Amino acid sequence: MLIYIFLMVLPVLFFLKSKAAFIVQAFSSLALLIFSAVLLLKHEYNSIFMFHSSLPYLDFSIKLDSLSLLFVMIISTISLGVSAYSLNYVYDEDYHHKRLFAFIYTAFIASLLFVVTSFNAISFLIFWEIMSTLSFFLVIYNYENEENRQGGFLYIFMTHLGTAFIMVAFILMYLKTGSFSFENWVHVELDSSTKFWVFLCVLIGFGTKAGMFPLHVWLPKAHPVAPSNVSALMSGVMIKTAIYMMIRFYFYFLSDIPWWYGFIVLLLGSLSALFGVMYALAQHDLKRLLAYHSIENIGIILMGLGSAMLFNSNHMPLLASFGLLAAIFHTYNHAIFKSLLFLGSGATFLKTHTKDMEKYGGLIKLMPYTALFFIIGSISISALPPFNGFVSEWLTYQSLLLNNKIDINIIHIFVPLFASMLALTGAFAAACFVKVIGISFLGSPRSDGAKNANEVGKYMIWGMGFLAALCVLFGLFSHIVIALVAPITSLLLGVDVSSSTSSHLFMISTPNFAFGHLSTLGLSIGFAVGIFILYILIKKFGNTKTRMCSTWGCGQLNNDASNQYTASGFSQPIRRIFAFFYHPKEKIYPTLRKKKYFFPTLEYKAHSHDGVESVYTLVLKVFVKSSAYLINLIENGSIHIYLLYILITSIAFLVYAVRGGVN
Amino acid sequence: MFSDFIELIGAFVLVLAILQITSDRLYFSIKVYAVQSFFVSISILSIGIYSSSFDLYVSSFLTLVIKTFIIPYALFKTIDEMKIKREIKAFVNITNSLLVISAIIIFTFLLTRYINIGGSVIAKEIFPISLSIIFIGAFIMVSRQKPITQLIGFLTLENGIMLVATSVTYGMPLIVEIGIFFDVIVGATMASLIIHHINHDIDDMDATSLSDFKE
Numbered sequence: 001m002l003i004y005i006f007l008m009v010l011p012v013l014f015f016l017k018s019k020a021a022f023i024v025q026a027f028s029s030l031a032l033l034i035f036s037a038v039l040l041l042k043h044e045y046n047s048i049f050m051f052h053s054s055l056p057y058l059d060f061s062i063k064l065d066s067l068s069l070l071f072v073m074i075i076s077t078i079s080l081g082v083s084a085y086s087l088n089y090v091y092d093e094d095y096h097h098k099r100l101f102a103f104i105y106t107a108f109i110a111s112l113l114f115v116v117t118s119f120n121a122i123s124f125l126i127f128w129e130i131m132s133t134l135s136f137f138l139v140i141y142n143y144e145n146e147e148n149r150q151g152g153f154l155y156i157f158m159t160h161l162g163t164a165f166i167m168v169a170f171i172l173m174y175l176k177t178g179s180f181s182f183e184n185w186v187h188v189e190l191d192s193s194t195k196f197w198v199f200l201c202v203l204i205g206f207g208t209k210a211g212m213f214p215l216h217v218w219l220p221k222a223h224p225v226a227p228s229n230v231s232a233l234m235s236g237v238m239i240k241t242a243i244y245m246m247i248r249f250y251f252y253f254l255s256d257i258p259w260w261y262g263f264i265v266l267l268l269g270s271l272s273a274l275f276g277v278m279y280a281l282a283q284h285d286l287k288r289l290l291a292y293h294s295i296e297n298i299g300i301i302l303m304g305l306g307s308a309m310l311f312n313s314n315h316m317p318l319l320a321s322f323g324l325l326a327a328i329f330h331t332y333n334h335a336i337f338k339s340l341l342f343l344g345s346g347a348t349f350l351k352t353h354t355k356d357m358e359k360y361g362g363l364i365k366l367m368p369y370t371a372l373f374f375i376i377g378s379i380s381i382s383a384l385p386p387f388n389g390f391v392s393e394w395l396t397y398q399s400l401l402l403n404n405k406i407d408i409n410i411i412h413i414f415v416p417l418f419a420s421m422l423a424l425t426g427a428f429a430a431a432c433f434v435k436v437i438g439i440s441f442l443g444s445p446r447s448d449g450a451k452n453a454n455e456v457g458k459y460m461i462w463g464m465g466f467l468a469a470l471c472v473l474f475g476l477f478s479h480i481v482i483a484l485v486a487p488i489t490s491l492l493l494g495v496d497v498s499s500s501t502s503s504h505l506f507m508i509s510t511p512n513f514a515f516g517h518l519s520t521l522g523l524s525i526g527f528a529v530g531i532f533i534l535y536i537l538i539k540k541f542g543n544t545k546t547r548m549c550s551t552w553g554c555g556q557l558n559n560d561a562s563n564q565y566t567a568s569g570f571s572q573p574i575r576r577i578f579a580f581f582y583h584p585k586e587k588i589y590p591t592l593r594k595k596k597y598f599f600p601t602l603e604y605k606a607h608s609h610d611g612v613e614s615v616y617t618l619v620l621k622v623f624v625k626s627s628a629y630l631i632n633l634i635e636n637g638s639i640h641i642y643l644l645y646i647l648i649t650s651i652a653f654l655v656y657a658v659r660g661g662v663n
Numbered sequence: 664m665f666s667d668f669i670e671l672i673g674a675f676v677l678v679l680a681i682l683q684i685t686s687d688r689l690y691f692s693i694k695v696y697a698v699q700s701f702f703v704s705i706s707i708l709s710i711g712i713y714s715s716s717f718d719l720y721v722s723s724f725l726t727l728v729i730k731t732f733i734i735p736y737a738l739f740k741t742i743d744e745m746k747i748k749r750e751i752k753a754f755v756n757i758t759n760s761l762l763v764i765s766a767i768i769i770f771t772f773l774l775t776r777y778i779n780i781g782g783s784v785i786a787k788e789i790f791p792i793s794l795s796i797i798f799i800g801a802f803i804m805v806s807r808q809k810p811i812t813q814l815i816g817f818l819t820l821e822n823g824i825m826l827v828a829t830s831v832t833y834g835m836p837l838i839v840e841i842g843i844f845f846d847v848i849v850g851a852t853m854a855s856l857i858i859h860h861i862n863h864d865i866d867d868m869d870a871t872s873l874s875d876f877k878e
Binding site for chain 1: 754774777778798801802804805806808813
């Protein structure tokens with residue numbers, strides 16, 4: 001236990017030597033990963049470490065149960081990859097104050113680890129706030145840029161809004177149980193109204209952190225402006241801590257929840273998924289696109305969670321454990337492939353010096369390893385077999401479809417709708433990453449930056465390669481993850497999910513009802529054989545006459561890069577079809593005024609608008625305006641008026657006291 | 664019998680507070696304040712004799728020295744330096760002020776009928792009297808424009824507090840009272856200094872012009 005805590009804080013001590021800090025961080029993450037996996041598989045957990053301080057209520061307690069251990073695994077997996085990546089990235093980007101960066105970075109990872117292992121509300125809140133604040137500093141690390149500061153401020157505002165709701169939930173739990181320790185909160189008996197408020201506050205509070213629709217507005221602003229290794233951590237890991245607490249509350253603390261709690265989570269999840277992916281499609285800033293995909297994937301996780309909650313409230317623990325498996329599996333997967341993609345985008349950004357996808361092109365020839373890993377990540381996130389994203393989304397599907405077993409009419413009506421929304425999400429995600437790969441890695445370079453790109457340093461490649469290898473590993477041998485999740489389901493629901501899902505080696509099947517089987521290994525072998533046969537057939541009988549021309553050149557032999565297909569061109573049909581949703585603003589205007597009639601140079605700009613954001617802006621504008629008016633009215637700067645306030649207040653209190661307010 | 668005497672003294676203090684409202688000359692205001700403080704010190708002294716408490720002798724002596732002599736002297740100096748005799752640019756003129764404070768006095772007497780003071784009470788009627796004085800002081804602070812008059816309003820308010828603290832019960836602990844005296848002294852000194860500076864810098868002895876400095 002003490003070894004654990006030691007490993008968590010060890011890298012922070014090395015911050016004076018920034019390079020050493022990253023190396024130590026990588027190794028301690030590796031050690032944590034192995035320890036946690038071993039502990040989980042050997043069922044040796046539930047050890048607890050208590051530290052009582054002299055202040056009242058302030059106790060630190062750290063407990064490793066199966067849920068915490070799995071999230072420790074997720075965090076250390078990502079931090080291993082990202083720390084290796086940082087060894088090159090931070091020096092190649094040449095950030096100023098590298099020691100400061102190393103300190104905040106390592107302390108951030110330590111706070112993440114403490115958040116998921118804290119077993120006391122107060123110590124949880126302390127580490128939660130440390131985590132939020134440190135990530136804020138990391139977001140505004142390049143603070144010279146106006147956009148960075150704005151994104152950072154929006155982030156810190158939203159995250160504190162969420163923390164306020166979390167505190168309300170904790171205080172409600174404290175009032176009912178008389179204790180801040182999570183031990184005493186387990187399956188606590190609450191009356192239905194308190195239960196509802198706790199549910200709502202947890203949903204809003206942690207939903208803000210997770211980037212759930214419609215509380216996601218900070219995510220597409222903060223993630224793109226942070227350094228890439230930090231966005232990988234934030235998007236991959238930090239928003240997962242919110243999922244962790246949601247699982248804790250909805251399956252561990254609250255008991256006998258009504259079915260419509262799960263339904264609300266399911267609904268919000270499906271909305272986030274669809275919304276996130278549709279806006280992702282319209283972006284051409286690579287990192288902002290990935291940020292919107294985070295919203296989408298949080299949505300998918302919430303869908304799995306919601307369906308598990310539905311089963312749980314209808315007393316179907318086996319199916320509930322299946323839904324939970326889907327949610328946690330997707331959490332792990334999303335952490336892996338989203339960090340991989342952010343690292344990849346950081347690598348392209350490092351070499352081309354732009355985040356605009358329209359200026360990339362042809363990078364696959366110049367940065368082969370980065371391109372390979374990025375493509376693996378893309379296939380995973382688009383939920384295509386045989387990689388890990390496919391497995392967890394397949395589980396989510398099955399779990400959604402199995403919801404038909406619940407005998408409630410509304411669920412019968414809505415569940416097919418949710419499943420089809422998930423399908424639409426998958427399709428859009430695939431389209432989106434076809435766009436990313438096609439525009440940025442294929443074709444020929446569209447700018448000087450892309451033309452002069454070269455492969456990144458070896459540590460960056462190792463970091464990305466590690467995560468890419470995990471994508472493949474978890475895809476082909478998904479039983480590893482199921483074995484890791486099994487202790488969690490037996491902790492939360494009393495059912496071991498692994499015994500019911502694996503009938504044959506390397507094959508996953510849905511529990512009880514022979515609804516579907518999946519073996520990604522078999523699938524990929526079959527796929528490879530099929531491709532081979534097809535190749536032979538084409539060679540043998542096909543038209544073998546080939547003509548070489550550049551990619552995206554539409555078959556014409558021209559060499560001008562600007563004639564290629566563009567990212568906005570690719571997504572233009574979808575933008576048109578869903579115009580009611582995007583409110584696109586498209587404009588063509590001449591760049592040079594005097595050449596208006598003779599060979600004008602035209603520029604085309606497409607901009608889509610986040611509808612939810614404008615709602616927020618409107619609300620804030622009205623609020624700020626009215627409160628400014630009120631403040632101006634009350635605080636008009638005259639001493640006499642202030643004195644009058646004091647007089648009136650004291651008279652009012654006197655009257656109140658006399659009128660029986662105080663005996 | 665004794666309580667009647669204390670209540671008589673309290674009535675004098677109240678009358679002086681009302682007189683304070685009607686005055687529109689600074690010298691006169693300060694003199695009224697000095698006399699008022701004198702009556703407060705007599706009230707404290709008599710309670711001290713009645714209850715033979717040494718603390719109250721000290722407190723009475725301090726009231727006499729500080730409030731009847733030192734503070735009025737300092738205020739006279741300030742006024743002399745600033746060469747202003749007449750002031751009282753009031754938001755509420757004297758006639759209306761009198762109406763308002765008569766309403767205040769009726770209100771406090773009505774209000775205190777509902778209050779039950781536990782423990783041994785020397786003079787029950789002192790309570791509404793001193794409450795009225797407190798509110799009159801606050802009213803002076805609100806309704807007068809010049810800082811020096813506001814300062815006098817504050818001092819009147821403080822006299823009311825002193826009266827209620829010593830006469831309704833047997834006084835506060837000595838250390839608290841000494842603390843209050845220091846507060847008053849420091850407050851009066853600071854205020855005189857600041858008033859002096861305001862006068863010097865913006866050539867206008869008017870607290871309303873302070874709002875020009877707002878942000």
